[in-house]
Amino acid sequence: MTTFLAVALVTLFSVTALLALIRLYRGPSLIDRVVAADMLLATMVGAVGAEAAVNHHATTLPVLVALSMLGFVGTVSMVRFAVRTDEEA
Template sequence: MNTLLSIGVTVLLSAAALLALTRIVRGPALLDRVVAADILLSTMVGAVSAEAALNRHATTLPILVVLSLLGFVNSVAVVRFAVGEES
């Protein structure tokens, strides 16, 4: 059961990462690319947390905190940049 669950999670997260990478490459605007990068980072957080849950350890918790903070700071910085660019 554990193997089947890990294969399913891997397939779903890989599909999400592939779709986000496609949007980064083909995105017509800068904000589309930024949102796709944020989705890719969220997918990475999901992958690391799924690995931690499946292997039942909490040693990757600092990595999850850093990735989450990176995503938050990235979103705030892009919003500030976009607002400053329109003025």
């Protein structure tokens, strides 16, 4: 059962990361790329959280907190940059 669960999780997270990378590469605007990068980071947080849940340990909690903070700060800073760029145009 855990082998099937691990294979399913790896498959789903891999497809999600691949789609986010495609949008990051092809995104026509800066906002599309910011959303794709945020989605990629959210996928990483989900993968680390799933790994912690499957292996029954909580030692990766600081990694989850750091990744979440990185995603929040990065998204807010990029949105502020995009808004500032739109006001100047």
